[in-house]
Amino acid sequence: MPMPRWEPEQIEQLLAQSEPQQLMLHAQPLVGALGMDALCVTVRLHVAAHEPLVHHHSSVSAAWDKRYVAEHFINIDPTVAKCHQSCMPQPWDDDLFNEATHLREVAAEHGIDFAHGWSQSVHDHRHNSTVLNVFRRQRRVDISELYENGARVMWLCHTLHNALCKHHLAKLSSTPAPNLSLRELQVIQKYDELTSAKLVAKALSMSLSTVNFHMGNVRRKTGAKTTMSALNYLRYHGLLEQPPRSGKGL
Structure with a gap:
């Protein structure tokens, strides 16, 4: 099977984006070219004097993204747990979501089906991390497909991590500095x-x-x-x- 083709224009359009919604919109055709239906991204930011800040973005449902954060689904999301200590791709198997049935049920209400896919993570020197999930409803991902498309998904994860961290940290940096004597x-x-x-x-x-x-x-x-x-x-x-x-x- 030939390597999936990403058109230069698609990549340029993605790299030109900074808003989360637009990033997801332009990332969707890239994962579609890999034979995937959708993607979602979980970003965890570590900022001094704050609890870790969680942001969730998907190409499917903004309502799901808000609920993921509001109900702290990151604490039961097995894809995040699997990627916490490793930057290696994590293929999904039948047992992965066995203990996260509530997460899967709520996601299904928003049209998201964690059926067949894999997760990729990236961690930077500030201890910020991003987990990218790419998935589809039909056809299990085999190891040859993972090897064939893994580098592209890793590049996409790094690109989204950099853009989303920059976007969310820019909002934090606009808060006033403490007024010390x-x-x-x-x-x-x-x-x-x-x-x-x-x-x-x-x-x-x-x-x-x-x-x-x-x-x-x-x-x-x-x-x-x-x-x-x-x-x-x-x-x-x-x-x-x-x-x-x-x-x-x-």
Whole structure:
């Protein structure tokens, strides 16, 4: 069987997209050329001082995408569990969805049939991950088909991962940075350098209780439970790279 052909225009149109709906619309013909009926993508973003953020997009139903996130289906989705520790393609078998009947039943209500297909994942250096599922209603995927089309599905997974992460992270980056006082910023920057409250107190000629007071304020303002999470949050907003301005602050 000859390799399925993707037209250059199809690829260019996909690469030009940034909105999730348009990405799914232009990815659908590509998976169709591979003999698949549909695709869905689960993106999990790890952002400092936040619980992991989950986004789900499919080429079939926007209502299903919203329900997947609202009802936390990622916690019972076996395709995500299978791909959590591996970037190898995961072909589906008869037993894969045995313990996820509720997920399958709800998906069927929205016209999605997890019958025959496989999953591909990608993980980046920020620990963000994407799982791409390509599937069809009829005809089981055999190993030769997986080998033949695996590289294309992997490329598609990487492309969608990059575009969707960029889209969703751009929305997060538009949130205002925490309003720290000069002293709070000075203390947390020094802690980032020395990693010890006692050393910070000595370096800044402050009492340990004062250092802990300012660090507590930083955690409160960033919504972080730990100082390291607060540091990651501030680093995300680019505040740790800015040296404290002169003056004692508040």
